Every structure is written in C-alpha cells, then in structure tokens.
Amino acid sequence: MEIINIFFVIVIAPVIGGLLFGLDRKLTARLQKRMGPPILQPFYDLFKLFGKGRIASNQFQLISVSVYIACTILSLILLATGQDLLVLLFVLALGHIMLILGGFSVRSPYSQIGSQREILQLMAYEPLLVFMVIGTYLKTGSFLVSNLMTGSYKPLLISLPAFLLTQIIVMAIKLHKSPFDISASHHAHQELVRGIYTEFSGAQLALIEMAHWYELILLMGFIALLWQTNLVIGGLIAFACFLAVILLDNISARLTWKWMIRFAWSFGVGISVANLAAIYILR
Amino acid sequence: MNILQKSRAKSPWILHYDAGACNGCDIEILACLTPVYDIERFGMVNVGNPKHADVLLVTGTCNKRSARVLKNLYDQMPDPKVVVAVGACALSGGIFHECYNVLQGVDGTVPVDVYVPGCAPRPEAIMEGVMMALEKMNKR
Numbered sequence: 001m002e003i004i005n006i007f008f009v010i011v012i013a014p015v016i017g018g019l020l021f022g023l024d025r026k027l028t029a030r031l032q033k034r035m036g037p038p039i040l041q042p043f044y045d046l047f048k049l050f051g052k053g054r055i056a057s058n059q060f061q062l063i064s065v066s067v068y069i070a071c072t073i074l075s076l077i078l079l080a081t082g083q084d085l086l087v088l089l090f091v092l093a094l095g096h097i098m099l100i101l102g103g104f105s106v107r108s109p110y111s112q113i114g115s116q117r118e119i120l121q122l123m124a125y126e127p128l129l130v131f132m133v134i135g136t137y138l139k140t141g142s143f144l145v146s147n148l149m150t151g152s153y154k155p156l157l158i159s160l161p162a163f164l165l166t167q168i169i170v171m172a173i174k175l176h177k178s179p180f181d182i183s184a185s186h187h188a189h190q191e192l193v194r195g196i197y198t199e200f201s202g203a204q205l206a207l208i209e210m211a212h213w214y215e216l217i218l219l220m221g222f223i224a225l226l227w228q229t230n231l232v233i234g235g236l237i238a239f240a241c242f243l244a245v246i247l248l249d250n251i252s253a254r255l256t257w258k259w260m261i262r263f264a265w266s267f268g269v270g271i272s273v274a275n276l277a278a279i280y281i282l283r
Numbered sequence: 284m285n286i287l288q289k290s291r292a293k294s295p296w297i298l299h300y301d302a303g304a305c306n307g308c309d310i311e312i313l314a315c316l317t318p319v320y321d322i323e324r325f326g327m328v329n330v331g332n333p334k335h336a337d338v339l340l341v342t343g344t345c346n347k348r349s350a351r352v353l354k355n356l357y358d359q360m361p362d363p364k365v366v367v368a369v370g371a372c373a374l375s376g377g378i379f380h381e382c383y384n385v386l387q388g389v390d391g392t393v394p395v396d397v398y399v400p401g402c403a404p405r406p407e408a409i410m411e412g413v414m415m416a417l418e419k420m421n422k423r
Contacts, residue, residue, distance in 0.1 A: 029321070029323060032318060034323060035321050036323060037324055041293070041294070044293040047287055048291050048293075048294045051287045055334065199334065201334035205335065
C-alpha cells in the first residue's frame, strides 16, 4: 500500500499538478476575455525548458534546485504515507530555504531582492501552517497523519473552520498569486524581472516548475485533510480553494510586502488563534 | 516531429528589445498581447529576462550604443534561439539609413532569422514572423 502511495506521489502527482496549472492559465485567460493557451501548455513549457542549453551562473544553483525539488517530493511522500505533520513542515521549509540560498548565490540585484522577498513570504505563511498543525493536534492528540485518517473523528472542518481560510491564504502566497506575488510572479507578469527565478534557466527552471506542481498537490492535500473522513469531498474542497485562489489572482492587484506580513500575521494568525481558543473553551 | 520539437514550437518565450525605435513597432508588439490578438493562445509569453527567452524580437534603428546591449542580450539567451527583426528600421535603418550614428539594420550585430517588413508591421505579420522563426529553429 505504501509503495502504491509513493508511486502515486512521484508519477501521478506532477501530472495532475501540471494539468491544474494549465487549467489556471486557461481560466485566467477566459476571465480576461482571451482564448488562452491549451490545457497542456505547462507540459510544453517544461519539455522545452529541459531541452534548452545550459548556462548556470555557478554550481550551487543546481544543488539548491535539486534539494528544493527533492524536499518537496519528500514532504508529499510524508503526507501520502501518513507520517508526522511537523516533520513534513520542516522538510518543506528546508527545501524552500535551499531555493532562497540559490537565489542569493548570484550577484544579480533582481535575484537578490527577489530572494529577500521570498524570505518574507516564507515568514508570512509558515505560522499559518504551524497553527493548522496545532489545531489538528488539539482535536486528535497526535501529529501523525495516519492517526488522523484511521481515528473515528468528525471531519476537522466542522471544528476548525478558520483553517480553510488560512489555507487559501497560504496557497495564494506559496503559488505567488496576486496580491501576494511580490518575490516573483506567475504567468507572463513581471516583477523584479522574474524575481528569485531570474538567474535560473533551462533545466533548472524546469525543475523549479516541477517542484511547484508537487507543491500545489501538497497544499491541496493539506486542505483535503480538513475533511479526512471522505477524501473525495476533501479533494473537491481543495479544488474549490484552488479556483478561489485563481479568482483572487484575477480580481486583485499586487500589494506591498509590509501589507502581506501585516495581513498574514494579524488576520491569518488572529482567526487561527480565535479558532484554537474556541476549541479550548468548548471542550 | 518529436516531443521536444513540438514543445519548442508550442512554447516560444519572447524577449523584446527596442534598439531605438519611434515606439510604433513596440505598440504593435504590445497589441499582440491584448485580447484581440492574444498571442498566449500559441503559448507565447512576453518575458523580461534573456535567460528565459527563446525568441528575440528587435525593433528600431540600431546605433553603435544599442548594438552593444543587443549583443549582450543575445549572448545571454540559452540555445536554441532565434532572432526576428521587426520593422523597416530594424531591417535596414529605415528613414534613418543615412544617419552618421545608425547601423544599417541589426543583422550586422546579431544573426537575424526572419525579417518582418513594415512601418509599422501589423500584429498579424509579427505573429507570422515568430511562427516562421520557430519553424526555422526546428529545421536546424
């Protein structure tokens, strides 16, 4: 069973992630009254990038990108095999920090500022993820995903409704969607040229792109955990959240990093703490 | 056509460099991005970074100073890459042909694959030029 899960994570997850990003581009285009690229566009981009010539600025870039994608895949495997949620968060953050170090390893000012802003984005969403893990611990008494799945608890969303909202914020920050696209931007938008990704090219950029597909599935998996009794309903909720993030991306403009930190730490942390306090009081 | 060639034809990322134009051609290139023409349906994306680009679109009269920048941008693009010269000025210097500081077209600085004539060329012509350049890239 574990082997099937791991196979699913490594092979099927990026295919679904790529298709979802293709859907994202199509939907964005339709919202702007354009035709938009085909759904398979992210795959064309990926294969093309793998076929490009290699021009690395230094050797560390390749190491940082490899560790980034490896850590992202590993954290998804940890989720699929029912491991510890805290370990998962640490592995995810480690991979992200390696990407940031890769951005810092070159002297381009765009890459440097992009990396600094990426740290701010990390700071903005990390507390929200940790609070969600604390919330699941308070309800189930365990950090293990497998305990959560096998135990006879009611769907977590009923007692932890605030975390659906914070997970949408986390997804928007992590995918660099407006109004949180301050360190780099998705699609054809330009911010600081290409922000943290400016100096990555060819196969390295393709690996980063693939890591994003894994990341999207991971974030959707987090949301699906909120309805752990029936993962089909959980998946549908996660898909609805993804659509909400696309809508948010299209109706809002980029805001400043100060606003992002203030919003995530006041509103996001505020409703998280309120939800945790409610659990304590109602217990 | 194998999968790599198909992907290259379907995902051209475009870098646009204005070597010193009157902005007529640049406005026509930007018109390609609008919902009317929507180049993204061909997978084309306007990137601001030569390290991510596949197609270099050059507009305007290239002079001795902008030639240096143009060469630098071209060198930073990873292979395989193609160059499309857009507009009369990029092709030959246009009405500035006889000026003391103007180079007669950009093909003396970088190897041009497709020439799109016009002052300014229509957006359809620019899109067709990029498509022809991609075919040329895949035949290499």
